[in-house]
Amino acid sequence: MKVEEVALPGVGRKFTITMASGDRLVIVVHSSGKRELQYFEAGEDDEPRAALDLTDEEAREVGAILAGVLFHPEAVGDTQSKLGQKVIEWIKVLPGSRLAGKRVGEIPLPPGAHLLAVDRPGAPLVPNPGPEVVLELGDTLVVAGTREAVEALKRSL
Amino acid sequence: MHPSLEAFALAAGLLALGAALVRRFGFPPLPVYLLTGLLMGHRLPVEELEPLPSLGLLLLLFSVGLEFGPDRLKELSGRATRAGLYDALALPLGFLLGLLAGLDPRGAALLAGIIYISSSAVIVKLIIDLRRAANPESEVVLGVLVLEDLVIALLLALLGGHGPGGVLAGVLLALAYLAFARLLGPHLVRLMESFSDELVLLLGAAFTTGTALLFHALGASEGVGAFLSGMVAASLGLRERLERLFGPVRDLGVALFFLVVGAEATGLLRGLTPVGAGLALLGLLLKLPLNHLGGARAGLGRKRRLYAALYLLPRGEFNLVLGSLALAQGYPLVAQVAVLMVLLSVPLGALLIRFAPEIGKALFPPEKKARAAAKAG
Numbered sequence: 426m427k428v429e430e431v432a433l434p435g436v437g438r439k440f441t442i443t444m445a446s447g448d449r450l451v452i453v454v455h456s457s458g459k460r461e462l463q464y465f466e467a468g469e470d471d472e473p474r475a476a477l478d479l480t481d482e483e484a485r486e487v488g489a490i491l492a493g494v495l496f497h498p499e500a501v502g503d504t505q506s507k508l509g510q511k512v513i514e515w516i517k518v519l520p521g522s523r524l525a526g527k528r529v530g531e532i533p534l535p536p537g538a539h540l541l542a543v544d545r546p547g548a549p550l551v552p553n554p555g556p557e558v559v560l561e562l563g564d565t566l567v568v569a570g571t572r573e574a575v576e577a578l579k580r581s582l
Numbered sequence: 583m584h585p586s587l588e589a590f591a592l593a594a595g596l597l598a599l600g601a602a603l604v605r606r607f608g609f610p611p612l613p614v615y616l617l618t619g620l621l622m623g624h625r626l627p628v629e630e631l632e633p634l635p636s637l638g639l640l641l642l643l644f645s646v647g648l649e650f651g652p653d654r655l656k657e658l659s660g661r662a663t664r665a666g667l668y669d670a671l672a673l674p675l676g677f678l679l680g681l682l683a684g685l686d687p688r689g690a691a692l693l694a695g696i697i698y699i700s701s702s703a704v705i706v707k708l709i710i711d712l713r714r715a716a717n718p719e720s721e722v723v724l725g726v727l728v729l730e731d732l733v734i735a736l737l738l739a740l741l742g743g744h745g746p747g748g749v750l751a752g753v754l755l756a757l758a759y760l761a762f763a764r765l766l767g768p769h770l771v772r773l774m775e776s777f778s779d780e781l782v783l784l785l786g787a788a789f790t791t792g793t794a795l796l797f798h799a800l801g802a803s804e805g806v807g808a809f810l811s812g813m814v815a816a817s818l819g820l821r822e823r824l825e826r827l828f829g830p831v832r833d834l835g836v837a838l839f840f841l842v843v844g845a846e847a848t849g850l851l852r853g854l855t856p857v858g859a860g861l862a863l864l865g866l867l868l869k870l871p872l873n874h875l876g877g878a879r880a881g882l883g884r885k886r887r888l889y890a891a892l893y894l895l896p897r898g899e900f901n902l903v904l905g906s907l908a909l910a911q912g913y914p915l916v917a918q919v920a921v922l923m924v925l926l927s928v929p930l931g932a933l934l935i936r937f938a939p940e941i942g943k944a945l946f947p948p949e950k951k952a953r954a955a956a957k958a959g
Binding site: 431432433434435436437439451452453455456457461462463470471473476478546547548 | 645649650654657659702703706709710713715716720721724725727728772775822825826883885
């Protein structure tokens with residue numbers, strides 16, 4: 426697999442991924458958060474076989490599925506399939522979220538869900554944050570645990 | 583109520599109507615703003631809209647500086663640079679054209695700049711609106727635009743000053759800004775991150791307009807000032823944040839700016855001579871073969887290099903900046919050429935880019951597939 430990355434000034438960044446099969450996937454990540462996908466069959470350079478637009482949120486979900494975070498197929502191997510029941514989720518504190526301004530200790534973590542880290546843009550990662558850490562808009566919570574617990578947490582927010 | 587609100591409501595309503603009309607046909611709205619101004623301008627009190635249109639232009643140049651600053655040069659591929667070199671041949675050719683039309687060297691240099699520079703803002707917007715960002719030709723076109731904007735910023739700094747004092751002041755001020763960004767940048771980046779969005783928006787607006795005013799006061803081009811503030815902001819790591827914060831304000835200002843350009847064009851183009859019209863048409867045609875050749879050198883296929891040449895047709899912000907400069911320095915012919923080129927190239931370019939795939943298909947029918955199908959049959 427070969428990945429090429431170029432900047433598209435004013436638009437965003439373009440990634441061209443050539444698979445072992447010779448098929449190519451072109452992904453444009455727009456500055457606005459939109460993703461544009463084009464799929465070219467091996468040997469076909471002119472017109473894409475398929476094109477797809479994703480919103481930022483959709484792209485993250487698809488990315489998580491592709492990375493095997495949400496669902497681990499059995500074929501991946503023994504150790505990982507055991508991990509299959511556990512998931513890691515990234516939850517962003519968006520404007521209007523109940524989390525903004527709250528302390529970590531006040532987050533209603535269901536049993537089985539654990540807060541691994543808080544990622545604040547432009548600041549070093551806060552691993553294993555203590556209950557006194559105050560959440561801000563734009564923070565990303567890294568949560569791990571059983572799928573049910575993490576889903577329940579996401580719903581409750 | 584302030585009377586300017588009435589003018590604003592009328593203008594915004596007209597623009598919204600125009601944008602809504604073309605939206606149905608999958609067309610980008612920018613050319614409609616120009617045409618609305620051209621058709622309805624004489625009934626609109628455009629003076630009342632100030633300072634929004636002027637602010638729109640400054641923010642547009644700021645955005646161009648933000649996105650097309652010199653730090654992009656590092657990321658430029660060899661392909662785009664090769665295409666950019668061919669593109670730059672438009673400068674000497676345009677200069678020659680100006681001399682042949684009887685202009686003095688300064689006027690000819692202004693004309694060369696106007697012929698050379700394509701509009702990054704218009705082209706980026708068209709590429710995004712028409713969903714062409716993933717195509718190989720877009721990469722080459724955007725790379726060419728990086729080079730164009732830097733060359734034209736230099737040209738503007740050299741030609742924009744009132745006399746040698748203005749030029750010197752402009753260059754010194756530009757160097758001072760860049761030195762300031764380099765020295766204080768790292769400290770400011772951390773400070774800026776703790777600022778709220780609102781504060782960054784206000785600071786950015788004050789910085790941009792303040793820099794433009796400062797450049798103007800020193801006898802240099804205010805356009806260069808706005809472009810330079812964008813470059814400085816990008817080097818402070820504010821690119822994404824300011825793009826997001828300024829986006830809506832800028833788009834509103836730019837829509838009004840293009841409306842005013844259309845409205846004022848009728849007055850400026852009165853007394854247009856065949857020489858002026860001929861220069862504008864030649865200027866538009868001149869770059870097509872150059873960019874086609876450049877596209878070929880950048881390794882684009884025959885269809886894609888045609889697209890690349892068409893993409894680079896629209897002229898816009900910098901052409902108008904150069905045009906108003908030409909008017910101020912006593913070259914009304916050059917100013918007319920600039921306005922006419924923008925007026926023609928934005929709608930025409932949008933149309934050609936929109937239908938580029940159809941044009942490509944008509945010129946180069948897909949033989950390979952036909953042959954494969956014949957074989958299969």
